[in-house]
Amino acid sequence: MVKRVFSGIQPTGTMHIGNYFGAIRNWVSLQNEADCIYCIVDYHAITIDVDPKELRTASQSMALDLLACGIDPERSILFVQSDVPTHTELEWIFGCVTSYGDLSRMTQFKDKSDKQEFVSAGLFTYPILQAADILIYRADGVPVGEDQVQHLELSRRIARRFNSRFGEYFPEPEPIVRKGARIMSLADPTSKMSKSAGEVHYVGVMEPETSIRKKVRSAVTDVGLEVGAAMSPGVANLFEILELACESVGDTATVAELKTEFADGKLLYSRLKDTTFERLMDVLRPIQERRAKLAASGNVVELLQAGARKATKIASATMVDVRRLVGLGTSA
RNA sequence: AGGCCCGUAGCUCAAUUGGCAGAGCAUCCGACUCCAAAUCGGAAGGUCGGGGGUUCGAGCCCCUCCGGGCCUGCCA
Structure with missing residues (x-):
């Protein structure tokens, strides 16, 4: 211990x-x-x-x-x-x-x-x-x-x-x-998310909502899904982020739901991205608000x-x- | 302490005998896409390391300073 x-x-x-x-x-x-x-x-x-x-x-x-x-x-x-x-x-x-x-x-x-x-x-x-x-x-x-x-x-x-x-x-x-x-870069899901790779590669915890939405929407995915195929790195990364965010806010249903849709080949990536963005903001919004108060104090x-x-x-x-x-x- | 080489866009580098500072990648906007990527179309991006000099004209030549790389010497 x-x-x-x-x-x-x-x-x-x-x-x-x-x-x-x-x-x-x-x-x-x-x-x-x-x-x-x-x-x-x-x-x-x-x-x-x-x-x-x-x-x-x-x-x-x-x-x-x-x-x-x-x-x-x-x-x-x-x-x-x-x-x-x-x-x-x-x-x-x-x-x-x-x-x-x-x-x-x-x-x-x-x-x-x-x-x-x-x-x-x-x-x-x-x-x-x-x-x-x-x-x-x-x-x-x-x-x-x-x-x-x-x-x-x-x-x-x-x-x-x-x-x-x-x-x-x-x-x-x-x-x-x-x-x-291990969260990967949104623009290049084969390399780890880092600041040094450039602005488009990471999502800042304190970043404005509009900017985060844009980055999540711009995340690399893949050309389309064959039913039963493994996730591409970009999609897996989005799921990873979604899962971590859901876990933080105590949402147990969403990930399973989207994974089922993916397995059935019915998942639209726009939906995955929007959901990931929403859950992510659920985590980040309170942090951002707390940070604003602390800065003011x-x-x-x-x-x-x-x-x-x-x-x-x-x-x-x-x-x-x-x-x-x-x-x-x-x-x- | 001495010698040699280098510094141009965010990055990698071009620019003829001194004659309008450019390309690729990256970035931004648009098209395509369920969303993106790739691709295509467009845009933006520069104290040419700083300062001084020569010249009608300097990224290019000269002086000087700064920064970086390589080598030799000396001291510890």
Whole structure:
């Protein structure tokens, strides 16, 4: 049984429904099962080129998104990474127990570095900081998507190597993998929904209704259905979204109904799209309304700073232990 | 510290001896479609990395700065 959960999200752009159904929804429900620490990872964000003017507002905007989705600052700790700078101190120490070979095998580094002409050392050491983020709170559970499993495995390795070299101290964090929820791009259902692919590929959680309708209506389907044939990727993806949305609002009938129609070859895709859109909005509308209220209340910064104070307390205690174990500094 | 190469639309790249800045993909609108995709038709998109100079005229030549890549050296 996991006692302390840690997870982070980058403050880049807007949250999309892939983030929401894939990760954030789990963050919210995990609040009922464990002590949760959620972090907006702005140090990670600067591994690639970002506009300083936008970064700070993006962090606050992401905080609003998270709060609107149901992260509860009374029960959980929500803060901005760089407000607790000891993360980077632990990163250096971890960097010294991380092998170069392990890092160079990270597929996400290879993917990202291929797409850029300037490849920063920070992009390379990214997974070390991630390990520090998790372990500075000695978290034992980390909700992750499939793409992050490899990084978490490295975190476990780092914990193990630190422990064997300096003494048993860090837990090996376990991945918490919740059911499926790998939402694909609407415009290209063979690749995962992401912000970087472009505007038409994702649906933002806070996006205006008219815009969401348009994107759902424009989703790629297929040329027509033979009765009994398997779903094409685009149709399967729409069903996935529909199913997740229905589940969130407690609608148990609709998916089965449409699936029967599909099996009989009677399902019109326009109906599938319209229904998916309606259910999706049932989920997103309350989130959007909550977000508007939170934004108007104007106290996000205080909330985040209060979160940072709570996080600092835990992180600082860890660092006192770590410095002692490693033999750093002058004070015992 | 030295040497070589590069910077043009969101992306990949063209542009003859210095002579009207273009194409493909992506984007937007329309046609087709149950809805879309594909396809077809149309539209939009640019401080040619910045600044200075030569010239009737500079994306192209010269100077300078910025950014990026590769190589050598030095220090740790």
